[in-house]
Amino acid sequence: MGKIANLFNEQKISLPIEQRKQMLALxxxxxxxxxxxxxxxxxxxHLRAQVEPLKKQVERLQHQLEKQGTGDHDLEQNEIEMxxxxxxxxxxxxxxxxxxxxxxxxxxxxxxxxLKAGYLEQSQVPMVGAWYALTDKGNAYLVKKNLVPVxxxxxxxxxxPKGHRCDHCxxxxxxxxxxxxxxxxxxxxxxxxxxxxxxxRKESAFTDDK
Numbered sequence: 001m002g003k004i005a006n007l008f009n010e011q012k013i014s015l016p017i018e019q020r021k022q023m024l025a026l027x028x029x030x031x032x033x034x035x036x037x038x039x040x041x042x043x044x045x046h047l048r049a050q051v052e053p054l055k056k057q058v059e060r061l062q063h064q065l066e067k068q069g070t071g072d073h074d075l076e077q078n079e080i081e082m083x084x085x086x087x088x089x090x091x092x093x094x095x096x097x098x099x100x101x102x103x104x105x106x107x108x109x110x111x112x113x114x115l116k117a118g119y120l121e122q123s124q125v126p127m128v129g130a131w132y133a134l135t136d137k138g139n140a141y142l143v144k145k146n147l148v149p150v151x152x153x154x155x156x157x158x159x160x161p162k163g164h165r166c167d168h169c170x171x172x173x174x175x176x177x178x179x180x181x182x183x184x185x186x187x188x189x190x191x192x193x194x195x196x197x198x199x200x201r202k203e204s205a206f207t208d209d210k
Contacts, residue, residue: 075119077199078102079110080147081173083119083134087142090133101160101172114138164195164206171199182207 015023075083085100097107111132114120119138125131134142142148160174174195182190185207192205 075141076110077169077171078106079114079119080145081171081199082107082110082114083138083142084147086120086132087134087139087148090131092129092131096132101163160195162206164193164204166195166197166200166202167204168202169197169200171197173198174204177203179208180205 082096082100085096089095089099091099093104093107093111096102096111097104100107102110111120115122118135119141120132121135123131123133159176160172163172164174165172166174174197176193177196178194179191180194181187182192184190191208193208194203194205196203
């Protein structure tokens with residue numbers, strides 16, 4: 001029996017046969033409705049569990065679209081080094097690529113990305129050509145990341161004429177710090193050139209091919 005019939009029995013209420021049939025029919029309808037409500041609640045919880053990941057995915061996509069709209073992106077190490085270089089010394093594309101010891105294609109690639117993202121600005125100087133400088137956004141990035149040289153300190157410049165790459169981060173921003181015997185051919189007088197990476201501050205050594 002259903003809840004209504006049980007209630008009548010507990011109260012010792014007796015009904016005529018027709019009314020009792022109606023009561024039992026109502027009980028069945030009530031049970032069916034209760035079962036449907038339970039099913040709907042379960043389905044609702046299941047849908048919510050599916051919707052939450054979708055909402056997070058939509059938020060991520062919106063964030064990506066917003067970044068694409070402004071040209072923002074996660075800066076690569078070479079882009080950061082280029083911003084630091086330009087922050088210390090504005091100049092032309094040639095000044096930048098030669099000062100950083102970069103291939104022209106590589107330099108133009110990163111200059112283009114930084115311009116698009118709003119970290120650099122380009123102006124035309126008569127008899128010189130395109131001149132690159134940091135924007136307010138670029139300056140703010142270096143300040144926020146504590147990448148601005150302290151006043152009065154000497155700015156370290158790369159010294160890497162052979163275009164070696166750091167063994168640890170791949171940067172070409174290397175500074176020669178000395179030499180040491182080659183671990184394999186040292187007894188034959190072969191030496192390694194030792195460099196410090198200005199990007200990751202780690203040491204790399206390259207066998208002198210002279």
